[in-house]
Amino acid sequence: MIWRPPDAVWHASAARQEATGLAVVQLGAPVLRRRAEEVEQVDEGVRTLVERMFATMYAADGQGLAAPQVDVSRRIAVVDVPPRPGTPYALINPSVIAASDSVVRAVEGCLSIPGVNETVERPAEVVVEALDIRGEPFRLEAAGDLARCLQHEIDHLDGILYIDRISPLARRMLLTRFRKQQRALVE
Numbered sequence: 001m002i003w004r005p006p007d008a009v010w011h012a013s014a015a016r017q018e019a020t021g022l023a024v025v026q027l028g029a030p031v032l033r034r035r036a037e038e039v040e041q042v043d044e045g046v047r048t049l050v051e052r053m054f055a056t057m058y059a060a061d062g063q064g065l066a067a068p069q070v071d072v073s074r075r076i077a078v079v080d081v082p083p084r085p086g087t088p089y090a091l092i093n094p095s096v097i098a099a100s101d102s103v104v105r106a107v108e109g110c111l112s113i114p115g116v117n118e119t120v121e122r123p124a125e126v127v128v129e130a131l132d133i134r135g136e137p138f139r140l141e142a143a144g145d146l147a148r149c150l151q152h153e154i155d156h157l158d159g160i161l162y163i164d165r166i167s168p169l170a171r172r173m174l175l176t177r178f179r180k181q182q183r184a185l186v187e
């Protein structure tokens with residue numbers, strides 16, 4: 001179930017389609033492990049970054065993207081969870097203000113750790129507060145894939161990756177698969 005004011009939606013626009021994609025940094029980049037900075041003012045620079053993040057996310061066929069993934073250490077994330085057309089959200093200074101006790105397990109991947117994925121357990125439902133692209137606060141009550149995606153992206157803003165939320169054994173195996181694949185790409 002989702003509740004939010006309609007004006008918080010990031011509407012699809014010509015500008016977004018023309019926006020230029022950004023390079024996505026990969027596991028090992030220090031920016032992915034830093035706590036990102038609060039956005040003091042939602043200005044044109046932030047809105048342009050949001051457009052480019054959406055373009056980058058769609059080009060990579062992702063469901064969510066956090067600013068540190070494009071080497072910008074600020075608390076900004078975009079999400080659009082299928083089925084498409086879904087509802088795109090831009091979230092500035094987002095935080096999870098409530099999470100359900102019930103948890104659910106599902107497979108996650110990350111554009112910064114391409115080619116691998118793993119099952120992650122997370123609260124089934126969350127309530128998120130954030131600012132929209134005009135700096136207006138909004139609240140999102142989410143379940144299912146959207147709840148999962150929001151938690152994954154907000155984790156990024158705290159330097160947390162989904163591989164931190166799996167067992168040490170699963171993490172070792174995943175990293176082995178990832179490195180093997182990276183080597184194969186180079187060769």
Ligand code: NI
Binds near residue numbers: 109110
């Ligand atoms: Ni990710």
